[in-house]
Amino acid sequence: MVSKGSLDGDIGSTTNHQPVHQGPETVQEMPDMNQDSKKNKVKDQSNKTVPFYKLFSFADSWDYLLMFVGTISAVGNGVSMPLIAIIIGDAIDAFGRNVNTKQVVHEVSKVSLKFAFSGAAAFFAAFLQVACWMITGERQAARIRALYLKAILRQDISFFDKETNSGEVVGRMSGDTVLIQEAMGEKVGKFIQYVSSFLGGLVVAFIKGWLLTLVLLSSLPLLVLSGSIMSFVFAKMASRGQAAYSEAATIVDRTVGSIRTVASFTGEKQAIAQYNQSLTKAYKIGVQEGLAIGLGLGTIRLFVYCTYALAVWFGGKMVLEKGYSGGDVMGVFNAILTGSLYLGQTSPILTAFSAGQAAAFKMFETIKRQPNIDAYDTAGMQLDDIYGDIEFREVCFSYPSRPNEMIFNAFSISISSGTSTALVGQSGSGKSTVISLIERFYDPQGGEVLIDNINLREFQLKWIRQKIGLVSQEPVLFTCSIKENIAYGKDGATYEEIRAAAELANASNFIDKFPNGLETMVGEHGAQLSGGQKQRIAIARAILKDPRILLLDEATSALDAESERVVQETLDRIMINRTTITVAHRLSTIRNADVIAVIHQGKVVEKGTHAELTKDPDGAYSQLIRFQEIKRDSSEQYDANASDKLQNFVVSRRESSWGSSGIENSNHQSFRVSNHMSTSTTLGLFETSEEGSEVVPSAASHKSKTPDISFRRLAYLNKQEIPVLLIGTLAAAVIGAMLPIYGLLISKMIITFFEPADKLRKDSKFWALIYVALSVASFALHPLRSYFFAVAGSKLIKKIRLMCFEKIIHMEVGWFDKAEHSSGALGARLSTDAASIRTLVGDALGLLVQDIATVVTALVIAFVANWQLSLIVLILLPLLLVNGHLQIKSMQGFSTDAKKLYEEASQIANDAVGNIRTVSAFCAEEKVMELYQKKCAVPVQTGKRHGLVSGAGFGLSIFFLFCVYACSFYAGAQLIENGQTTITEFFQVFFSLTLASVAISQSGLMTAGASKAKTSAASIFAILDQKSKIDSSYESGMTLEDVKGEIEFRHVTFKYPSRPDVHIFKDLSLTIHSGQVFFR
Structure with a gap:
């Protein structure tokens, strides 16, 4: 059964409904009013x-x-x-x-x-x-x-x-x-x-x-x-x-x-x-x-x-x-x-x-x-378990920071337990708002959000949140070890449980390469790790929670193609027998969803499977697919005749340089290079080399001597x-x-x-x-x-x-x-x-x-x-x-x-x-x-x-x-x-x-x-007294009238100071010619 509708106006236009803090649906045009109100509030206080x-x-x-x-x-x-x-x-x-x-x-x-x-x-x-x-x-x-x-x-x-x-x-x-x-x-x-x-x-x-x-x-x-x-x-x-x-x-x-x-x-x-x-x-x-x-x-x-x-x-x-x-x-x-x-x-x-x-x-x-929504409130209903049926019934909602802009007006959608539902639509249409309301970050001004036909407000907040797992577009990690980050998913988690969650999330393969393994510090906001690594740790945290409902808020949109493939495989495994809601950025990732719902201006305008929705070439979902293909084609044009020549070049480079880097070829990322002669190819790089940010030893290992102070x-x-x-x-x-x-x-x-x-x-x-x-x-x-x-x-x-x-x-x-x-x-x-x-x-x-x-x-x-x-x-x-x-x-x-x-x-x-x-x-x-x-x-x-x-x-x-x-x-x-x-x-x-x-x-x-x-x-x-190794304030050095854009890595050997026993590059040589486009 397909629910049909169409998108009003140009499919490429963006209707901005979301407030400043709403992740992928963020808009940047409203700070002035909030800024003024904040200043007045500060002045008053x-x-x-x-x-x-x-x-x-x-x-x-x-x-x-x-x-x-x-x-x-x-x-x-x-x-x-x-x-x-x-x-x-x-x-x-x-x-x-x-x-x-x-x-x-x-x-x-x-x-x-x-x-x-x-x-x-x-x-x-x-x-x-x-x-x-x-x-x-x-x-x-x-x-x-x-x-x-x-x-x-x-x-x-x-x-x-x-x-x-x-x-x-x-x-x-x-x-x-x-x-x-x-x-x-x-x-x-x-x-x-x-x-x-x-x-x-x-x-x-x-x-x-x-x-x-x-x-x-x-x-x-x-x-x-x-x-x-x-x-x-x-x-x-x-x-x-x-x-x-x-x-x-x-x-x-x-x-x-x-x-x-x-x-x-x-x-x-x-x-x-x-x-x-x-x-x-x-x-x-x-x-x-x-x-x-x-x-x-x-x-x-x-x-x-x-x-x-x-x-x-x-x-x-x-x-x-x-x-x-x-x-x-x-x-x-x-x-x-x-x-x-x-x-x-x-x-x-x-x-x-x-x-x-x-x-x-x-x-x-x-x-x-x-x-209004108290994280410490112990009142509310607790059941033995939940099935995971979700329903939005005539929901009306606007963000408190912008009460005059309605995101949902009588929004309704029903999601059956154990099924995977993908929400797609333009930026600002309200997809991520669905996630926020299920997590009860906000309460709707009208209507009801129900789980197993019970109003979400009736549940004890902590209990119901423990039944819901969330993986966001930007994986959020804390400034502590990998083990401690995963442990946030469950109180009192054992080492074995954390290890098992990491393996299920396909994260143990890169964790084991770190000298300190699970004890590796991730740095502030996970800065020591790549996007794919951070996302898999975030997924491991969600797995450890063992939720009945899994929310994926554009979980792969910030990743390169190879990392997206690995993470998507992980997600596909853990979605089994869970109610899963996916907010999708790349439509190719949600083709296998049980239900795809197209949201436009706060309403569901089309609903069905991928096969059902693509039958209507004028439908909203079909329009979204065409628009995404147009964007991809415009950025990926290349001359196929030159592809074989560059592919041979890549193979020879891989054998001479990358093959000696000491890194497994199985975990590779791909990118495409197009030069000014409209030539391109796909080059194999290795995830470990991309992800090898410096790992910080624990603070305890650093004992800095306090200098004598000169008045x-x-x-x-x-x-x-x-x-x-x-x-x-x-x-x-x-x-x-x-x-x-x-x-x-x-x-x-x-x-x-x-x-x-x-x-x-x-x-x-x-x-x-x-x-x-x-x-x-x-x-x-x-x-x-x-x-x-x-x-x-x-x-x-x-x-x-x-x-x-x-x-x-x-x-x-x-x-x-x-x-x-x-x-x-x-x-x-x-x-x-x-x-x-x-x-x-x-x-x-x-x-x-x-x-x-x-x-x-x-x-x-x-x-x-x-x-x-x-x-x-x-x-x-x-x-x-x-x-x-x-x-x-x-x-x-x-x-x-x-x-x-x-x-x-x-x-x-x-x-x-x-x-x-x-x-x-x-x-x-x-x-x-x-x-x-x-x-x-x-x-x-x-x-x-x-x-x-x-x-x-x-x-x-x-x-x-x-x-x-x-x-x-x-x-x-x-x-x-x-x-x-x-x-x-x-x-x-x-x-x-x-x-x-x-x-x-x-x-x-x-x-x-x-x-x-x-x-x-x-x-x-x-x-x-610190000396920056790369100081952007220094004005010494060569400056040119113009930069052509020729980039060359010439026999580069590199390893991070905190991991001197792990080579990231070993005699790497790589040339990217002027005008070429590099895709991670």
């Missing part, structure tokens, strides 16, 4: 953040325990700082009130013991604070990464059509989760510590002098307001910056993932231009962030130091009018000073919180998203920004010098409060005005420092990313066959490593310059005051430096190991998202998650060790700080007793050097970041 408490939505009971202990410890550590103010106040009164030097020594000795005991308690509190918060941050960040990937894998295909891509996913998993981790890890502990120091300082200040404290707190609302505004502005900018970098990450993934296409079409310059455009957007946002942070910090410093001026002036009044002692005033002053300094340090932490909240929004939205080299990269860096450095140096100057002013203030009344009134006003002047200078300098370092740092990030990208895409194609050079791994490196390096030139460099200026200024002030006491205090300061150095060395190994494993985990995520249809069709979501979490297990453990080391280092730095205070006071008292120094000189030395030590101690908190930045720099330079 860039202004959204999650509430801070929502960052901890995925904490478990252990995390709550760690956060509780970490919080209590942070409060204890924070409160220890204001206690210093009480102890120092007691020491000041001991120095100022006692004329008897022995009594001074006695009192100060007790003060030193208080410092020592307080330091021991602070050590344990600081250790638990940092360790607990870093460990819980690592745990929760790992959980968020896994939940995000799991949520991505559960989404329906329309989500990937409209809302995301593999580049964005990898960018978020490797970049945004770092920001989230920073916002919910040790920075939370620091924030609690700093706020506790401020609140503890308030309590101490009220105890010492409530009236003076109330006056000084008048500036608090201004501090809170300025901090809030800065945090709000930074959050907006951080969101915009993340959107820009997400766009850049997509370009990297798309370019590296299609590097062979980019290289063959010399599209490197276009890719670089697109990447540069995205980086320019991110650069501008980074500079704006720097300016905003500088203005915020400058404003906060202005209010803080004006408060100090108020303290000096009003404190003098309290001494004169309310009977305050100098120790009371200094106790209040130091408590407020300590508290406000720590409150000021919450500003960069608040910006980190804002960045984390912004980064979390899109990830958390995805995690919460419930898809001079980083500076050289930033040499064009030297003027900018000099201005930023000058501003940072002046800011750094201000800290010991404040210490000098404090020592002068102490003496002022013990002076006669008239002199006290005069000097308190004078020192208050000096504070005001310095606060104005600080307000002006902070924006300069932040802005210019942001310019230099952002330009360095842009330059490094662009240089790396240029280097990457100009590497020879074989370079990308290595697992560590996959698009996921390279995308993760470009996303995170360049950003980490910024700390060496941006924030960390500014802080380094600031600290050097602080130390130098402090030493000058101290040695001018009293060199003996300065030497004593100076001997103690290296304890802080040694501690910081040990932290860096301890963390470097952790960072390098964890980084490599996270890159490998990123590639798993990249593969899964890029091949989401294959993952969904083979129900491989759980397998992907298992592989991903296995890769992440070691880095998470490393992060926990990192937390313990950092906690110990931070605790020691706090303990050493208290020791410095204790020893300094005791040594000072001894020198005063011996008449070798005065109280004024002692306080000058003490406050200048201890403030310097505080700066050094705080720098120690950045050692983890510095260690990570050095590891990242090593990773970046490892890329930049």
Whole structure:
């Protein structure tokens, strides 16, 4: 029985119905509308953040325990700082009130013991604070990464059509989760510590002098307001910056993932231009962030130091009018000073919180998203088995990305179980849509898709997909071994089952030729293998699934004639006793199908066997055959008279060259050569020689040594920004010098409060005005420092990313066959490593310059005051430096190991998202998650060790700080007793050097970041130092005005470096004359 119809219009015309992601029926004319909607969506989402408490939505009971202990410890550590103010106040009164030097020594000795005991308690509190918060941050960040990937894998295909891509996913998993981790890890502990120091300082200040404290707190609302505004502005900018970098990450993934296409079409310059455009957007946002942070910090410093001026002036009044002692005033002053300094340090932490909240929004939205077709939904019908009857009943369907374009309108077709049905028709007619609806990648808007007369929606999704096998036009392989790729077809497949599937798929003949057999790595997207080999592995995967329904979506259309023949024979074997639907490209491959259905504009216009349909010369099927024959004839014309001559030539070549190649003649491909004299022939080539792409050894076998990092080299990269860096450095140096100057002013203030009344009134006003002047200078300098370092740092990030990208895409194609050079791994490196390096030139460099200026200024002030006491205090300061150095060395190994494993985990995520249809069709979501979490297990453990080391280092730095205070006071008292120094000189030395030590101690908190930045720099330079064996950017070499097209292989011997024992060519000689046409 033949159902007849005809095709409207020219058979060669194409009616485009399919969306962008529909494989062979893809059209390329609609990205503009989607692009605009995506941009609007990104712009809208860039202004959204999650509430801070929502960052901890995925904490478990252990995390709550760690956060509780970490919080209590942070409060204890924070409160220890204001206690210093009480102890120092007691020491000041001991120095100022006692004329008897022995009594001074006695009192100060007790003060030193208080410092020592307080330091021991602070050590344990600081250790638990940092360790607990870093460990819980690592745990929760790992959980968020896994939940995000799991949520991505559960989404329906329309989500990937409209809302995301593999580049964005990898960018978020490797970049945004770092920001989230920073916002919910040790920075939370620091924030609690700093706020506790401020609140503890308030309590101490009220105890010492409530009236003076109330006056000084008048500036608090201004501090809170300025901090809030800065945090709000930074959050907006951080969101915009993340959107820009997400766009850049997509370009990297798309370019590296299609590097062979980019290289063959010399599209490197276009890719670089697109990447540069995205980086320019991110650069501008980074500079704006720097300016905003500088203005915020400058404003906060202005209010803080004006408060100090108020303290000096009003404190003098309290001494004169309310009977305050100098120790009371200094106790209040130091408590407020300590508290406000720590409150000021919450500003960069608040910006980190804002960045984390912004980064979390899109990830958390995805995690919460419930898809219409849920891969993890366990509800639905499960039967003992299915027969395989398929029916489309009045189906209406349009793709979600283009809802206004109907693909099917009342489409109906019935397919009996155990039969083979071929779907043919023009591109865009809806053939592949049938496959997508049977796999339930989409649900129809109307009508029903039925299997065994049961609506497809009634079945449990995973169960019914396990009954369906899919082989696509472009065989999708994952970046792992052949065995692991085949194993995706069945959970818990044994080696014997995998081997049997490979043999049935006719794949074992080429697999056995590889040195590693089934363990051979296939490279990214299967780049190590030929099209025929990849397709047979994909078929083996489908065979292992043992499906009742087999879907072949143009499974042989991308293959050459010989590979198509081999693959088609394989398919014919496995189609027996299965319901098979074939979407056909070459009509010759479906002649033996039980039923052939011609689809045109979303309807079945003709249906029957090949013999039945060809009876009608005017039928749709006959027209398709004629059209295909016309296309073939127009491309294959040749002069038959010259064929015999060339055939003789081929035979002689085969005997002299190919016969010695060591490759079996049974697996040959064919191509035809036609020269300008209209001569042609068929030449025999061997599949192995065509398929011999380099096989990558496992990543474990590659142990790359991390190079030593030269900061001079980083500076050289930033040499064009030297003027900018000099201005930023000058501003940072002046800011750094201000800290010991404040210490000098404090020592002068102490003496002022013990002076006669008239002199006290005069000097308190004078020192208050000096504070005001310095606060104005600080307000002006902070924006300069932040802005210019942001310019230099952002330009360095842009330059490094662009240089790396240029280097990457100009590497020879074989370079990308290595697992560590996959698009996921390279995308993760470009996303995170360049950003980490910024700390060496941006924030960390500014802080380094600031600290050097602080130390130098402090030493000058101290040695001018009293060199003996300065030497004593100076001997103690290296304890802080040694501690910081040990932290860096301890963390470097952790960072390098964890980084490599996270890159490998990123590639798993990249593969899964890029091949989401294959993952969904083979129900491989759980397998992907298992592989991903296995890769992440070691880095998470490393992060926990990192937390313990950092906690110990931070605790020691706090303990050493208290020791410095204790020893300094005791040594000072001894020198005063011996008449070798005065109280004024002692306080000058003490406050200048201890403030310097505080700066050094705080720098120690950045050692983890510095260690990570050095590891990242090593990773970046490892890329930049690579030498491409075939560099398309080189302009050296011969160029001709015109190329005639004569191609000759002259005694070519070749084997792949990864398989040196397998010859691909051995003394191959071959000439293809100008004008000849070569067919694979």
